[in-house]
Amino acid sequence: MNSWQEIHDEVLRRIHTRQWKPGDLIPNETDLAQEFGCARATVNRALRTLAETGLLDRRRKAGTRVTLHPVGKAVIEIPLIRRDIEDRGARYGYRLISRQIGPAPASIRAALRIETGTPLVHLLACHLADARPYLLEDRWINPAVVLGAETADFTRISANEWLLTHAPYTHGNLTIAAEPLPPQTAAALQVAAGDAGLVLTRTTWDHASAVTTVRLSHRPGHLLHSTL
Amino acid sequence: MNSWQEIHDEVLRRIHTRQWKPGDLIPNETDLAQEFGCARATVNRALRTLAETGLLDRRRKAGTRVTLHPVGKAVIEIPLIRRDIEDRGARYGYRLISRQIGPAPASIRAALRIETGTPLVHLLACHLADARPYLLEDRWINPAVVLGAETADFTRISANEWLLTHAPYTHGNLTIAAEPLPPQTAAALQVAAGDAGLVLTRTTWDHASAVTTVRLSHRPGHLLHSTL
Numbered sequence: 001m002n003s004w005q006e007i008h009d010e011v012l013r014r015i016h017t018r019q020w021k022p023g024d025l026i027p028n029e030t031d032l033a034q035e036f037g038c039a040r041a042t043v044n045r046a047l048r049t050l051a052e053t054g055l056l057d058r059r060r061k062a063g064t065r066v067t068l069h070p071v072g073k074a075v076i077e078i079p080l081i082r083r084d085i086e087d088r089g090a091r092y093g094y095r096l097i098s099r100q101i102g103p104a105p106a107s108i109r110a111a112l113r114i115e116t117g118t119p120l121v122h123l124l125a126c127h128l129a130d131a132r133p134y135l136l137e138d139r140w141i142n143p144a145v146v147l148g149a150e151t152a153d154f155t156r157i158s159a160n161e162w163l164l165t166h167a168p169y170t171h172g173n174l175t176i177a178a179e180p181l182p183p184q185t186a187a188a189l190q191v192a193a194g195d196a197g198l199v200l201t202r203t204t205w206d207h208a209s210a211v212t213t214v215r216l217s218h219r220p221g222h223l224l225h226s227t228l
Numbered sequence: 229m230n231s232w233q234e235i236h237d238e239v240l241r242r243i244h245t246r247q248w249k250p251g252d253l254i255p256n257e258t259d260l261a262q263e264f265g266c267a268r269a270t271v272n273r274a275l276r277t278l279a280e281t282g283l284l285d286r287r288r289k290a291g292t293r294v295t296l297h298p299v300g301k302a303v304i305e306i307p308l309i310r311r312d313i314e315d316r317g318a319r320y321g322y323r324l325i326s327r328q329i330g331p332a333p334a335s336i337r338a339a340l341r342i343e344t345g346t347p348l349v350h351l352l353a354c355h356l357a358d359a360r361p362y363l364l365e366d367r368w369i370n371p372a373v374v375l376g377a378e379t380a381d382f383t384r385i386s387a388n389e390w391l392l393t394h395a396p397y398t399h400g401n402l403t404i405a406a407e408p409l410p411p412q413t414a415a416a417l418q419v420a421a422g423d424a425g426l427v428l429t430r431t432t433w434d435h436a437s438a439v440t441t442v443r444l445s446h447r448p449g450h451l452l453h454s455t456l
Binding site: 015165168 | 237243244281283301303305354393399401403405407424425426430432435446449453454456
């Protein structure tokens, strides 16, 4: 066997046929490389891929085992909204609805772990696909961390796009929910209040400092695709 | 700098301060290792991590650039339903609602790319958290690929759990949507028809053969968490 894909398939076959059972320690990379007559790096690539899908559990010193309780992993790509819309073959449009600077409500302060009274930039904007509302961006930005957020012209560029080059983040979290859209959001999306909308809430951090938190409310019918 | 984390942070700082701008080619690993006074493998680890978050674009021959249009990536973990419920601190319960073997409707046949008349195993089951419906599993299994699916006792073990050890897959896809729950699904979940439910549709393959397709309809209010 020469390619990592062939080794990947053979290892998968052994797991599948239960030659290697859940919980079993499998041979080390050196032994497998010898058995398959290939480079150790090729075995490594195959095992790494199987570990990423959760079928193998690799530990530096304890070796590699067939996972007892595999956790499947799905990778969701989060492109720029403009790109997402253009990739779906539609013409991109953008409209700023409101822009304010002031204290945030308690729920936002809690999400960003900031103190009462700290002024934040609050933006409400609609992204359009072929002139039809696609999603509503409801965003709070921490201007103490994101320099220029108070003066940037968000009538011309969305915060989604502007932040990309002005405020990289080190980590963050994403929550996905199905929610009945509240009246104001539904109105902006030109649908009926209470319709089921896919809502993505994303908060990002630059080390210990909150950068931004955003709610992206999609028009009903939106599908989020991912590969396993 | 000795650790890959320190190098990661320094590279991030240079991107952040636009010392390295979007689209810029950055120095190669050997030069960076020399500059930082560390092993090339340490630089590699740091750059790999930044490439995974989408901030760097690494090409084997063309070198590493600061990404022009970064695509964020979120990883969603898909545990066994039993584990998901237990991890949320609830007691797991399971109830098979129906089990049939027969031809599938056109939409299912299309998703699985199988021919008319091929009999499939159709299961409808409710997973419970603390005796309350948590999600409805509506699943079709291809028994030509999954040996034993026609005779397995799904009153005692869910297909979600049984398939884990009886039918590994090579790849698959996942779609996430917010949908008004149809009457039958809503009834099984003990909520009102039309309520917004988070619906995950997952189809898996063993090479070119379809293994199974499943719709997991969550009770309204369910949140799917992920890290960035």
